[in-house]
Amino acid sequence: MSRTTRAGPEGQPAGRPKALWRRALLGPMPLSHPLIAACIAYYALGCVLSIAISDGSPQAVLTYLWSPSQFVLIDMGIGGSASFAQGEVWTLVTALFLHANLLHIGVNMLCLYMIMPMVEASFGRLRAFILYILAGMLGAAASVLWGETYSLGASGAIFGLFGGMLAYGALRGDAIGRRIMIDSAKWAALNFAFGLLAPVAVSNAAHFGGFIGGAAVALAMIYPVGILRRLEPRRLGFALASIALVCLAAGSGTAVSSTFQAVFDPAAYFAQRSDELIAHYSAVLAQNPGNGEARAMRGMAFAQKDDDEDAIADFNAAIIAGMDTPGLQNNLAWSLFKVGRxxxxxxxxxxxxxxxxxxxxxxxxxxxxxxxxxxxxxxxxxxxxxxxxxxxxxxxxxxxxxxxxxx
The missing domain is CATH 1.25.40.10 (Tetratricopeptide repeat domain)
Structure with missing residues (x-):
């Protein structure tokens, strides 16, 4: 007795076993769901590992549920010039899935949930995924080129979706296209304004880079030229998904390994982390000696090692460079106190x-x-x-x- 196998999404036979990540790429769930799940899972891992290396007090638990430890974020693959200067190119991918705190991830996931269905309906599932990942990587690269010490978050990729939809609407040309173009421009402008006026640190370079990158990727998919004509969306989509999974696995493994060291040998862990941070920021400062943020962060790493004279020099340089915050003034005061000044x-x-x-x-x-x-x-x-x-x-x-x- 013969049996006919029903064809599934994108031509895949429905009866063929598929891994979870393949189902996430090919359907049937909305594309925003696996992307949001990946970001939330990565954030939750960062929180758990941060709590594991803390003193376990209720205050520490609440602090790290709100915002993972900087040490853990670095291990998991935070983006920016500090990481890239150390040759950590893979952070262009992992930075898209990392977030600084609950508000950061909440806002980004809400935006992704709202805009991705329209992108998926316009470009198709695989092309929407390609647009998201490539635009996000281009936004992360723009942050590096701009000299931002650290950057993280899905907002560069989300701005890429705005840019892609703006290009799509402009090229469509009909009334629906004009509506899409106007809505995309409006939401992009509002988010750009928030980034420029926000009282907290925002990677505007990643936003602009992701927006421009998203428009460019959309144009390349709509009007492929040269080698782009031979790139099949299925192959490119699965290649990007595989790269993302490998990068996330590497970041998770590094962070888990460091956490075990912190639990069993905390003195060696924090000494090693201070040395790593000093190397990170020194690499940034070799390229841009006037980077006040890198000066402040390296000063804190020196202070962690009780190298207070070097910490004082970096704290003073950071204040001169415009990083004159109450926290930095307090850190400088403590280092001066420790050396008797x-x-x-x-x-x-x-x-x-x-x-x-x-x-x-x-x-x-x-x-x-x-x-x-x-x-x-x-x-x-x-x-x-x-x-x-x-x-x-x-x-x-x-x-x-x-x-x-x-x-």
């Missing part, structure tokens, strides 16, 4: 507290400096104020006990 340290500590008077860490730093200068009453007041903001700060408890004789 207390009067100089006090000025920076007061600047940090003035900008953020309710920050426990800043109050604790100033209290230590007051104590070293013999200003007991002011030190006690700052220790008490720090503990009111955060009762768990052991350094403030110890300082208060030293000065008052109480527990």
């Amino acid at each position: 207390n009067r100089e340290a006090l000025g920076h500590a007061e600047s940090a507290v003035k900008s953020a008077p309710d920050t426990a860490a800043f109050l604790d730093t100033r209290a230590h400096i007051y104590e070293a200068l013999g200003e007991r009453a002011k030190a006690v007041a700052d220790y008490e104020a720090a503990l009111r903001q955060d009762p768990s700060i052991q350094e403030s408890k110890d300082g208060l006990a030293r000065l008052t004789g109480s527990d």
Whole structure:
């Protein structure tokens, strides 16, 4: 008795076993679903590994559920010039699946969920996936070329979808095309404006690079020329999916391996991580000595190693370059305090507290400096104020006990 096999999506026989990633590329679920799932899974892994290397306190758990550790993000493949300068080309892919915090991933996944169905309907499933990945990689590359120390997130790829739909609508030419073009331009403009005006750090280079890259990729798929005519969407789509899976697996493996080291030998782990960060930022600064962000981050890595003189030099250079934040002032004050330059340290500590008077860490730093200068009453007041903001700060408890004789 013969049996006829029904043809499935893209000509695949429905009866042929297919791996999950092949089903995700070929259907039947909307393309946005596997992409969102991959981003959420990668974010969740970052949170779990960050919690694993923390002290396990409720505050640490909440902190790392909101935003994974920078160390873990670097292992998982954060993008930007710091990674690329170290030869980590694979971060052009992994950066698309990493996000800085819950708000970041929430906004990006909502945008992806809203726009991808229209892109998929216009270009087809495989071409929509190709557009997303290539535009995202081009956005990540633009971030590197612009000199951004670190960049991450799916927004470059999402802007690529805006650019692709703008090109598609313009070339379609009818009333529907004009509507698509206007809507794409409107949403892209609103998101560009948010990126330019947002009070938080946003990779505008990745946004612009992804948008232009998306338009270029869309044009290349609509009007293929030269070698592009011989690139089959199926082969290119599966090649990109395979590359993405390999890169994500490499990032996950590196992060898991580092976490095991952190759990079983934390001293060696943090010493090694500090050296790696110094190498990262030194590579960036070799290309752009005026990069204030890289100066600040390398200064923190030096401080982690108790190399306070080098930390002070980098913190001062970062402030001169425009990175004059309360946190940086506090870090500079602490490093100056550790090398005995207390009067100089006090000025920076007061600047940090003035900008953020309710920050426990800043109050604790100033209290230590007051104590070293013999200003007991002011030190006690700052220790008490720090503990009111955060009762768990052991350094403030110890300082208060030293000065008052109480527990």
